[in-house]
Amino acid sequence: MSSPNFKEIAERVRFARAYAAEQLPWFAPALFRSNIVITPQVEVASIDLHYNVYWNPVTVDQIWRDRDRRLALSELGFLWIHEISHRLRRHGERATALGISSGPRARRWNIACDFEINDSEWSGLKMPAAYPGMLPEGFGLPRGQLAETYLLQLEAGDYPDLSFAIDEGSGIHGLPRPWEAGDRQRLSTIEEEIIRREVARRSWEASQDLVPDAWRDWAADVLGSRVNWRQRLGHRLSVALQRGIGSRTDYSYARPSRRQSVYQPIMPPSLAGDQTARIAIVVDTSASMQATELQRALSEVAAVVRQFNHPVTIIPCDLVAYEPVREVSEREAFRISYLPGGSGTDMRAGIDAAVRLRPRPDSILVLTDGMTVYPQANYPVPVIFGILRQEGQETQLPPDPPFGPDRVVMI
Known part of the structure; x- marks a missing residue:
């Protein structure tokens, strides 16, 4: 099988981003502020601290070839929302506050963060069948908790080696990764805060039956008082x-x-x-x-x-x-x-x-x-x-x- 064409892969990822923004328009400020990087160094997809989103070309090609177009867009769109959710929830900064500095603990934190954001079901999007995400119930844990709570439970519980977890980059654990080096976009803290607040505002103003309770709670926390x-x-x-x-x-x-x-x-x-x-x-x-x-x-x-x-x-x-x-x-x-x-x-x-x-x-x-x-x-x-x-x-x-x-x- 010939190697995927990086230009074509990037175009498919852009289509998926537009599709995700159409399905969940309140995420559009974060989606369209993200920079796309195609690299075989990541396992599936990852994100750094500056909204650079990295995509494995073989993974994207497999999802695109093995599905009809709408299903492929829904699965790639799910990955888009998954990655930017890590940044919107500030998982990288929260990891730094916890003093996470080692590979094994960073992997456990990555799993805990996935538990925090994978409990939401999005209309029009579907978790990739070939790359199912981590869910808390798979570890006998309840939904709806914060990543910090999940991390304590993962560290205290009798779980097998968790090193199999996918490394999703510094945007999750704050630790630089080799694929993040080079000419990448760098957002200021002000730009990132503006993105978060705009997504929060649109999430809060969207119909309540479209935005899960966990994300409405997040929006309320970001925006603070409801007084205009x-x-x-x-x-x-x-x-x-x-x-x-x-x-x-x-x-x-x-x-x-x-x-x-x-x-x-x-x-x-x-x-x-x-x-x-x-x-x-x-x-x-x-x-x-x-x-x-x-x-x-x-x-x-x-x-x-x-x-x-x-x-x-x-x-x-x-x-x-x-x-x-x-x-x-x-x-x-x-x-x-x-x-x-x-x-x-x-x-x-x-x-x-x-x-x-x-x-x-x-x-x-x-x-x-x-x-x-x-x-x-x-x-x-x-x-x-x-x-x-x-x-x-x-x-x-x-x-x-x-x-x-x-x-x-x-x-």
Whole structure:
């Protein structure tokens, strides 16, 4: 039998990805952000920490040849959802937190992670008959538990050698693999968080009878509060921006109105002046901001840019304000991986720096965990606080007045 053509194999994998996205559209942000790599070094399929998904060409060819097209797509589509589920559930990071650093324990962790995600049945997708996945009931274990619980049970139980488990890559156990070396896509932590939150949002908004309970619970955990705080934040920023833009625009006869034909023979004026929104975002980079909170803050920067379609200026701040990151576009917001800081917290320094920007911003958004000294007076520019909630921690809020409920949004 001739060796599979890698180009044809990659095309089949792309077809399967489109099929999976059609069947389960809430996974589309993760599916289409993944990079396809064809390599015989993996046993079936694997994924690394940056959404590079590796496919064995013989495996793909076998599934494609031995099934009718729709069944082949459903089986390859299942593998797609299986691999990206590992990243969405952050199995690699969770393995690192457990201190998993050896081959045998990494294999057991891989099995435990498969138990966690294989208990969902997806309409239109089918587990490959030639490569059946690991199920907890096959080991006498119940469904619906976390991988950490399954790992303890696998390590404590009287099970045979588990080294037969397929190695699915660093995306599951955090340990680099030889096939992951080379020119591969690398996503920033912000990009990965945006993918997770978008999949979670779409999962939560999808019909309840389509999304299994385990995934709805996951989405609720990722999204946190069900209050549409982003809509509230967007509304409050919009009001402030419109006031700022309005102060720089006026009606002028220098250019005829687009509706002149309606008012003929009267010549109405048109609105003229600078109508570009100016947004400054002060990001708390103090020591109290954990990595996850900082990632959330930066993902909100990207969301603000996307919502208002205007560049923003970011001011990192702990006890002092650092050099502004000016004119950040949506694409650039996704790629920010480092902001200076790590000391105490005083967001007043960042707000003062934002007010001194030239041209002056129309609105200042402060993204902080709330553990800061708050200003006691208003500013010449509307200041809105986005407070990042931390589980188990009492949140300190800005004083009211001068910052009432219309200027504070809990995130």
